[in-house]
Amino acid sequence: MPPLKIAVIGSGAVGCYYGSKLARGGHDVHFLMRADLERVRSHGLEIRSHAEPTVLLRDEISVHGDTEAIGPCDLVIIALKATANAALLTLTPPLLGPKTRLLTLQNGLGNEAYLATHFGEERVLGGLCFVCINRLAPGVVEHFSQGTVAMGRHGTNPDTWTRALAETWNRCGIECQLMDDLRQARWRKLVWNVPFNGIAIAAGGVDVSVILASSELSVLAKALMTEIIEIATEMGLVMPADLIADQFAKTAEMGPYKPSSLLDFLNQRPVEVEAIWGEAYRQGRALGSPVGHLETLYWLLKALCVEA
Amino acid sequence: MPPLKIAVIGSGAVGCYYGSKLARGGHDVHFLMRADLERVRSHGLEIRSHAEPTVLLRDEISVHGDTEAIGPCDLVIIALKATANAALLTLTPPLLGPKTRLLTLQNGLGNEAYLATHFGEERVLGGLCFVCINRLAPGVVEHFSQGTVAMGRHGTNPDTWTRALAETWNRCGIECQLMDDLRQARWRKLVWNVPFNGIAIAAGGVDVSVILASSELSVLAKALMTEIIEIATEMGLVMPADLIADQFAKTAEMGPYKPSSLLDFLNQRPVEVEAIWGEAYRQGRALGSPVGHLETLYWLLKALCVEA
Numbered sequence: 001m002p003p004l005k006i007a008v009i010g011s012g013a014v015g016c017y018y019g020s021k022l023a024r025g026g027h028d029v030h031f032l033m034r035a036d037l038e039r040v041r042s043h044g045l046e047i048r049s050h051a052e053p054t055v056l057l058r059d060e061i062s063v064h065g066d067t068e069a070i071g072p073c074d075l076v077i078i079a080l081k082a083t084a085n086a087a088l089l090t091l092t093p094p095l096l097g098p099k100t101r102l103l104t105l106q107n108g109l110g111n112e113a114y115l116a117t118h119f120g121e122e123r124v125l126g127g128l129c130f131v132c133i134n135r136l137a138p139g140v141v142e143h144f145s146q147g148t149v150a151m152g153r154h155g156t157n158p159d160t161w162t163r164a165l166a167e168t169w170n171r172c173g174i175e176c177q178l179m180d181d182l183r184q185a186r187w188r189k190l191v192w193n194v195p196f197n198g199i200a201i202a203a204g205g206v207d208v209s210v211i212l213a214s215s216e217l218s219v220l221a222k223a224l225m226t227e228i229i230e231i232a233t234e235m236g237l238v239m240p241a242d243l244i245a246d247q248f249a250k251t252a253e254m255g256p257y258k259p260s261s262l263l264d265f266l267n268q269r270p271v272e273v274e275a276i277w278g279e280a281y282r283q284g285r286a287l288g289s290p291v292g293h294l295e296t297l298y299w300l301l302k303a304l305c306v307e308a
Numbered sequence: 309m310p311p312l313k314i315a316v317i318g319s320g321a322v323g324c325y326y327g328s329k330l331a332r333g334g335h336d337v338h339f340l341m342r343a344d345l346e347r348v349r350s351h352g353l354e355i356r357s358h359a360e361p362t363v364l365l366r367d368e369i370s371v372h373g374d375t376e377a378i379g380p381c382d383l384v385i386i387a388l389k390a391t392a393n394a395a396l397l398t399l400t401p402p403l404l405g406p407k408t409r410l411l412t413l414q415n416g417l418g419n420e421a422y423l424a425t426h427f428g429e430e431r432v433l434g435g436l437c438f439v440c441i442n443r444l445a446p447g448v449v450e451h452f453s454q455g456t457v458a459m460g461r462h463g464t465n466p467d468t469w470t471r472a473l474a475e476t477w478n479r480c481g482i483e484c485q486l487m488d489d490l491r492q493a494r495w496r497k498l499v500w501n502v503p504f505n506g507i508a509i510a511a512g513g514v515d516v517s518v519i520l521a522s523s524e525l526s527v528l529a530k531a532l533m534t535e536i537i538e539i540a541t542e543m544g545l546v547m548p549a550d551l552i553a554d555q556f557a558k559t560a561e562m563g564p565y566k567p568s569s570l571l572d573f574l575n576q577r578p579v580e581v582e583a584i585w586g587e588a589y590r591q592g593r594a595l596g597s598p599v600g601h602l603e604t605l606y607w608l609l610k611a612l613c614v615e616a
Binding site: 199202203204206214216217219220223224227290291292293295296297298299300302303304 | 507510511512514522524525527528531532535598599600601603604605606607608610611612
């Protein structure tokens with residue numbers, strides 16, 4: 001695969017982290033920025049990592065205030081909050097050529113379907129990011145650990161182009177796994193996001209180490225994971241037998257990590273309540289799966305969080 | 309029934325409200341006080357009511373700093389927080405004569421059993437207070453509405469003495485209903501306390517009018533009520549068919565009322581998490597009843613609240 005022209009829409013922690021790896025790998029990466037635009041133009045984009053060398057990107061990247069200035073791309077990475085999806089209707093069209101692919105790295109459920117509805121199913125890829133990362137300040141991203149992406153196409157198997165893209169990402173230092181069924185990956189990620197992002201907010205603003213240290217909150221996290229796994233299994237997806245233990249072990253390595261939804265909540269930013277808890281709850285209820293824990297957390301988060 | 313010598317242990321809103329009615333009805337009422345002792349000695353005990361004439365009691369009542377100064381009584385009213393039950397082991401003995409009855413007006417489950425274990429089953433009565441009331445300041449109680457008490461004996465039917473006591477309370481202006489099965493009343497009260505006290509805290513510190521105005525929180529309240537009713541039914545108790553609608557209608561009349569647990573939470577005082585949510589959850593789980601909503605709320609409250 002030759003170097004790609006890539007747009008990154010939503011230049012928060014996830015967009016900046018993966019976009020910067022692709023830029024350093026030789027791709028032509030254009031970031032759409034709002035609040036951070038002037039800062040990154042003058043000082044560059046810094047990725048401070050606890051696991052990799054810290055990098056500062058200046059000439060390797062382009063930053064823009066609108067998508068018209070970027071123009072048609074090979075790949076559009078969407079890393080916007082799901083709560084801001086309506087903005088994609090105006091942001092995306094200037095980036096589209098006949099073969100442009102859209103890759104959503106957003107959290108939760110429903111984002112691929114949203115893109116497919118508005119821009120055509122055949123363009124849409126989805127990626128799940130398993131990464132501990134925060135936006136520390138304008139133009140500064142803090143990377144704690146992990147970084148794997150599970151990638152696939154919406155509603156179908158990976159094609160040649162998608163396979164080549166995954167190889168390309170791997171060559172750029174992003175561990176990238178191809179998924180035959182993206183829903184499998186989405187639900188596996190919910191097994192972590194639903195309990196840890198949710199409890200972190202609902203238990204009064206606690207990091208994941210507090211949840212692990214509390215027998216009560218750990219029991220609650222396990223109960224929520226069990227509900228998500230049951231819904232996924234009911235949908236015909238295969239969840240690994242040791243998934244809960246594995247997720248707890250991975251979480252223990254994270255230390256006092258604040259999940260992204262908690263940071264959004266603490267900073268009074270919108271929280272993706274519908275994409276994470278709402279969609280999971282509705283799909284579980286529609287399948288007749290037990291959703292008592294999930295429903296309770298969902299309704300409390302709806303009351304606690306702003307969404308737009 | 310002749311005038312009774314009555315001790316009130318735990319002179320918060322509930323103890324002061326009912327104790328003052330009994331004192332005005334001609335009984336010899338002795339309040340055990342700590343923080344409010346000097347204030348009430350010098351300024352009296354004021355019940356500011358939105359539903360009844362406001363009263364200020366001075367010579368009609370006695371206040372004490374310890375129970376030795378009160379001595380044996382006919383009736384000991386226990387209106388202490390359930391979280392402070394251990395204190396009863398030293399506070400109660402000086403109040404006991406051979407025929408002394410103990411009446412717990414505490415919230416939640418397990419309080420009659422606690423008294424029965426330590427002071428003898430035959431002495432123990434329980435009362436459920438359906439009253440909207442707050443302690444406004446030292447020696448000042450604010451009464452919003454209601455005031456009915458459902459009273460019964462622990463583990464058995466009302467005897468002659470208990471029937472006479474209920475009549476006496478009615479003559480003192482306290483609407484008092486005798487219960488053949490106190491558990492029936494306890495679980496009916498949990499149908500309100502579990503959702504409204506719990507959601508008020510877990511949804512970020514909201515009064516009951518906010519819960520009623522939110523479709524999400526109302527759905528959650530109904531789901532919790534349904535779980536409590538199912539547990540009670542599983543235990544063989546009879547819950548009225550229209551109980552949920554009735555509880556919502558009563559709550560609508562309360563206006564922006566802050567449940568007592570929320571006030572405790574907001575003032576960083578202990579919350580009766582175990583007596584209300586913990587016991588209900590454990591009994592429901594032991595019966596194999598669905599408790600997903602209740603369990604989630606319980607674990608979150610355990611994390612959010614202090615208990616001692």
